[in-house]
């Protein structure tokens with residue numbers, strides 16, 4: 001079983017995190033080996049604009065093809081990677097894979113962007129902007145193809161350091177967004193002073209929209225406030241057509257969620273994008 005930590009790097013102390021715990025040490029060894037042996041997989045979830053239903057990008061979501069336990073979701077190993085520092089190598093692997101896949105989609109005629117999630121530990125690393133710049137150059141991609149997602153708690157952990165790294169990433173031309181918005185303690189006014197352009201409203205707010213009025217009030221006012229501050233808004237966790245349509249009425253900019261598509265391997269993404277656009281009503285191109 002995995003250690004529990006959120007992306008802010010705040011580790012919830014469970015017995016699994018005891019340094020002397022053989023299960024944890026075993027998993028750590030497995031993960032280090034797995035990363036080295038190329039056992040990480042990256043799946044992609046499309047993101048579409050609510051105005052015209054077009055897919056504009058995809059979020060990279062890591063999985064680990066464990067030799068005995070099968071394909072593991074991030075909840076099983078990201079906490080451990082963060083607690084042990086392996087997350088830095090893991091992120092470099094995901095970034096390289098995501099940029100290579102993004103280049104393939106573009107070569108196939110779809111100008112999609114790709115989004116990569118960053119843990120606090122990775123965001124606070126002063127060498128990150130240089131590594132990102134080198135990877136973009138290596139893959140011959142403009143920085144605008146890459147979006148980096150950070151949580152509010154990661155940005156709050158060491159605000160001065162986070163701001164410095166975010167500014168340098170923004171300086172490269174990378175798009176920055178705040179992930180899981182609403183689950184941390186950052187105010188919108190603080191976030192609006194960061195060089196971020198997008199707010200992703202956490203799934204927990206989106207899923208309660210249909211069941212209670214409060215959820216909808218929160219989502220509506222967040223969209224209005226974010227727009228007033230010049231931020232784009234993405235809704236995560238859109239699971240029904242009803243929610244998609246409601247978000248459209250509320251003026252939300254983009255959406256992601258199982259109703260559009262679940263995360264898929266890179267080679268399936270373009271077919272999935274076409275299916276999403278059929279569902280959202282984008283007229284198919286002829287010829």
Ligand code: C2E
Pocket residue numbers: 007045060061062073074075078087091094116117118119149179180203236237238239256257258259263
């Ligand atoms: P996240 O960045 O907020 O990503 C969205 C998560 O919600 C994904 O889970 C996705 O599969 C799931 N999801 C998307 N739409 C829906 C929906 O409509 N309903 C429901 N129930 N779930 C939906 P996943 O892939 O298990 O990833 C979980 C978290 O792991 C991510 O949350 C992110 O915080 C972290 N993560 C994933 N990949 C990476 C990575 O490469 N690096 C780091 N540091 N963290 C990662």
Ligand code: MG
Pocket residue numbers: 059117149179
């Ligand atoms: Mg994310």
Ligand code: MG
Pocket residue numbers: 179180200202236
């Ligand atoms: Mg998210």
Ligand code: MG
Pocket residue numbers: 180202203236
């Ligand atoms: Mg989330």
